[in-house]
Amino acid sequence: MKTCQQSNNKGFTLIELMMTLAIAGVLLSIALFSTTQMTSQEKANNFVTEFKRNLKFARAKAMTTGDPVIVCAVTNPGTTGACSADWQTGTIVMFSDVNSNGSFDSTTDVLIRSVSSLITNSQLKSSVAGASIRFDARGQVAATQSFTFCPTSDNKYNVSVQVTAAGAVRNLGKTTATCGT
Numbered sequence: 001m002k003t004c005q006q007s008n009n010k011g012f013t014l015i016e017l018m019m020t021l022a023i024a025g026v027l028l029s030i031a032l033f034s035t036t037q038m039t040s041q042e043k044a045n046n047f048v049t050e051f052k053r054n055l056k057f058a059r060a061k062a063m064t065t066g067d068p069v070i071v072c073a074v075t076n077p078g079t080t081g082a083c084s085a086d087w088q089t090g091t092i093v094m095f096s097d098v099n100s101n102g103s104f105d106s107t108t109d110v111l112i113r114s115v116s117s118l119i120t121n122s123q124l125k126s127s128v129a130g131a132s133i134r135f136d137a138r139g140q141v142a143a144t145q146s147f148t149f150c151p152t153s154d155n156k157y158n159v160s161v162q163v164t165a166a167g168a169v170r171n172l173g174k175t176t177a178t179c180g181t
Contacts, residue, residue: 043122043151044159048171051092051147051161054115055133055169058094061112062135067096069112072132074104083132087124087147091115097134123150123179139167146172150179 012020055071062069071094072083082103092115099108118124127146135141146162158179160172 040151040157044149044157047118047122047149047151048159048161050115051149052169052171054092054094054113055161055163057113058133059135059139059167059169061094061096062137063139065096066137067098067110068100068137069135070095070097070102070104070132071135085129087126088118092124102132102134121151121153124148125150125177125179133163135167141165141167146177148175148177148179155179 058069058071073087074093094112095104096110125148144164148160150158155178158175160175162170
């Protein structure tokens with residue numbers, strides 16, 4: 001009578017190990033692509049939500065105080081200076097323009113809020129070149145103005161926000177508009 005001896009070899013063959021690593025690599029690349037896409041979309045959505053909230057706050061502040069409130073980009077927030085002609089430059093600030101001269105004067109105007117600079121590699125472009133947003137005592141602005149936020153340079157996840165002449169702030173959602181010159 002013959003007896004079968006079982007081999008007690010434990011472990012993986014080289015082929016099994018290579019197949020496992022290949023499958024893991026494919027799954028990791030799929031997950032990484034999805035995460036990158038989701039991050040860009042979330043970056044755009046978060047910026048729009050924050051920008052809208054700040055614009056609505058500026059409008060409410062103008063209506064409450066009776067002083068015009070200006071939202072613009074300033075190179076050195078907290079110091080005296082004019083609004084930048086480019087929304088890419090500096091920090092987005094809102095201030096009560098007590099002396100109604102259109103620029104921030106630290107001695108007379110009141111800095112209400114300062115929004116940190118844009119996230120690296122993102123852009124913000126206004127439909128009106130170099131224009132700040134000025135809410136009057138009724139919460140209105142001079143003309144409708146749209147903003148396009150581009151979280152990446154490939155223009156895949158761009159979103160738009162609009163400030164109407166009546167002062168209403170609208171999220172226009174995904175757009176084909178670009179931030180390039």
